[in-house]
Amino acid sequence: MSTHAAGDDPFLGRPLIAGLAVVALLLTAANLRGGIVVVGPLVEQIRSSLAISASAFSLLTTLPLLCFGVISLCVPALSRRWSPQVLAIAGLLVIGLGVLLRLVNDYAVVLLGTLLLGAAIALLNVLIPGLVKAFFPRKVGLMTGLYSVTLSVGAGMGVYLAVPLLERFGHWHYPVALWAVLPLLCTLFWLPMLRVEGVGRPANPVRVSLWRDKLAWAITCYMGLQSFYFYSMATWMPKMLLESGLDAHDAGTATALINLVSIPFNFLVPIMAARLASQRRLVLGIFLASFTGLVGLWWQPAMAPLLWASLVGVGCGGALSLALSLFVLRAANTAQATALSAMAQSIGYLLAASGPVVLGMMRDVEGAWQGALLLMMALQCLQLGCGWYAARPAKVVPDQQK
Numbered sequence: 001m002s003t004h005a006a007g008d009d010p011f012l013g014r015p016l017i018a019g020l021a022v023v024a025l026l027l028t029a030a031n032l033r034g035g036i037v038v039v040g041p042l043v044e045q046i047r048s049s050l051a052i053s054a055s056a057f058s059l060l061t062t063l064p065l066l067c068f069g070v071i072s073l074c075v076p077a078l079s080r081r082w083s084p085q086v087l088a089i090a091g092l093l094v095i096g097l098g099v100l101l102r103l104v105n106d107y108a109v110v111l112l113g114t115l116l117l118g119a120a121i122a123l124l125n126v127l128i129p130g131l132v133k134a135f136f137p138r139k140v141g142l143m144t145g146l147y148s149v150t151l152s153v154g155a156g157m158g159v160y161l162a163v164p165l166l167e168r169f170g171h172w173h174y175p176v177a178l179w180a181v182l183p184l185l186c187t188l189f190w191l192p193m194l195r196v197e198g199v200g201r202p203a204n205p206v207r208v209s210l211w212r213d214k215l216a217w218a219i220t221c222y223m224g225l226q227s228f229y230f231y232s233m234a235t236w237m238p239k240m241l242l243e244s245g246l247d248a249h250d251a252g253t254a255t256a257l258i259n260l261v262s263i264p265f266n267f268l269v270p271i272m273a274a275r276l277a278s279q280r281r282l283v284l285g286i287f288l289a290s291f292t293g294l295v296g297l298w299w300q301p302a303m304a305p306l307l308w309a310s311l312v313g314v315g316c317g318g319a320l321s322l323a324l325s326l327f328v329l330r331a332a333n334t335a336q337a338t339a340l341s342a343m344a345q346s347i348g349y350l351l352a353a354s355g356p357v358v359l360g361m362m363r364d365v366e367g368a369w370q371g372a373l374l375l376m377m378a379l380q381c382l383q384l385g386c387g388w389y390a391a392r393p394a395k396v397v398p399d400q401q402k
Helices: 015-030 040-050 054-081 084-101 107-135 140-160 162-169 173-195 214-243 248-275 280-299 305-329 334-366 370-390
Strands: none
Touching: 015 084, 015 107, 015 140, 015 173, 040 054, 040 162, 054 084, 054 107, 054 334, 084 107, 084 173, 107 140, 107 305, 107 334, 140 162, 140 248, 140 305, 162 173, 214 248, 214 280, 214 305, 214 334, 214 370, 248 280, 248 305, 280 305, 280 370, 305 334, 305 370, 334 370
16 A cells, blocks of 8 residues: 555656566566466366366366455455555465466366466456556556556467467476466566555555445446456357358457457557546447447358457457556545455456356357347446446545545
């Protein structure tokens, strides 16, 4: 937590330590998805090695999302006891330990590693928006944009390096082990941060609760709905396109565009959001991109799959970056930013974990994707309403001040 006044720069006149702080934050972001998504391209090798079913394997990607939802609520309490720098280092070390346990050829140990990995990432997910506000109060848009881009690039690296490393070294342990080494290297950049004055645990820590604040709930719902949207589309778009008549290569290419197209919007949306008093134009633009992409998939998915996937990518990347920006822009201080981040991400990722399941069940019942896509369109309208309210120029008000 930060004890310095809002707007004070702890790195003023100290470019070297400021540069190290940027590297520390961005390297941390790069470690927040790779260790989870790396198992996707290695599914057959891991299943064979552990002798597990497809449903047992699915826990390796579902459990982290559930951890995100549950553990996020604990982060504000941890932040009142320890400085964010100490928690960041602890989180990175636990990520490394969790990934190492996932290398053991025992399914129970792998599940334990997965739980540790998910818990540590949940801690850092919540912590970083508050750290951005504490470290760079005058550059929150730029730093949120860089953080969001690095988050996406890290996820992309986890997927794209998996098979080449498997082919190079001949075992799935090697691409997975990479994500145990990287967080340990990242901790070296955090050690100098322990000496940064003005960014630590407050002398008189006060619990910040936002559960009675309408603005906090609007941001929480916006975060939750965009998470539901992204994980649902990333999971099922390949099957939607395959069932529309596309071959596996074209369906895979279109789905890859979701992440690729989102990257420039990950960067630009927070910068624009920080310069605007009201972010309603951004909310509307993101909605129009997402809604148009969904209409295209519902109407004629095979007619322009690359366009529909690109529009979905614009909506996903823009909405996530805007949600991350709102954690910082709608909070008056680091404690509020951390509390808001925890509240929004806990509910957001619990919703995200349910998204692929809900859409898959609707597909099984209906035998087609039209109903599921109509549900997604309706939820986009709800997301627009939540974003419209959250984008007005205001600050969250803690419950104890009401």
